[in-house]
Amino acid sequence: MDNQVMEQLLDKYFEGETSLKEEHQLREYFQREEAPESLQLYQPLFRHLAQEQKRGLGADFDRKLLQQLEQAQPQARVRRLTARSWVVRIAAALVLGLGLWWAYTTQEALQKPQQAGIDWSKYEVQSTEAAFRLTSTALLKASSELNHGTSTAVREMDKLKKVGKFFK
Amino acid sequence: MPIKNKLYRMALRITANPAEAEDVVQEVFIKVWEQRDSMDEIQNIEAWCMQMTKNRAIDKRRLRYNQAEGLEKAYGLSSDNHDPGRQAELNDAVGQVKVLMAELPDSQKMAMQLRDIEGMAYQEICETLDMPLNQVKTNIFRARKHIRSKLLQLWTIK
Structure with a gap:
């Protein structure tokens, strides 16, 4: 590139008026070529900027991050039972047992003679049409529930994708 | 990237x-x-x-x-x-620029980093630094101007 053009571009850069493309051109120019003497003092600046663009995290960063994420998962809380809480539990079980025994004996005393059972035969499906109607209603209900599940899964996948691109 | x-x-x-x-x-x-x-x-x-x-x-x-x-x-x-690492950096030209950039005030340093190293548009820098456009441009202008004047000084000493 012409020296004069470069000097003009440099002036524009230091005035803060260059575009991203022109700034890229400057870095490329000083990276590739040995600059003429009048421009040599700027070479270290653009070489530094180009070097910094290549700087990145070490190869084991992802592994360390995964370890940290695993550690950050909430652990199940282990609780030790004290002697007092054992007494409370036994007392509660006794009260419950007594209550059930009382309810059973009272029920037995009050129970009337057995009533005739329900005649289920009148609820039975009699025709093919009725059976078809019942089955379609049941299937429709099941499929609407399934659709609900799918849309929830799609929504969750979208969220994960959004987060996932940061972990690449 | x-x-x-x-x-x-x-x-x-x-x-x-x-x-x-x-x-x-x-x-x-x-x-x-x-x-x-x-x-x-x-x-x-x-x-x-x-x-x-x-x-x-x-x-x-x-x-x-x-x-x-x-x-x-x-x-x-x-x-x-004196930090020996820093002294070594000052001896090499690219290292000098690194030190010059490190010495800039935070707002100038970050604006210049996002523009000249990350290649971000001014509007993106505004959002990232939560700073109005004219302030972002002023910071970048001042940072570059400071580095240019320091480079000129170093060059004339040589």
């Missing part, structure tokens, strides 16, 4: 310490993971991550300075002791 390296460079520019910068990026990623359910509410996740990186890096550096200051006071160390 993966965002993790972009965040790392930003953190490194502020802390000037690779281990601390890596910790900052790790913390930011853990935060993103913890908040994955509310990601829909964040309009620009990248800018949000960059802001978090910037704030955490500044906190880390502040903490280190406070601790170092405490140690200096406790042991009577002088702060004008």
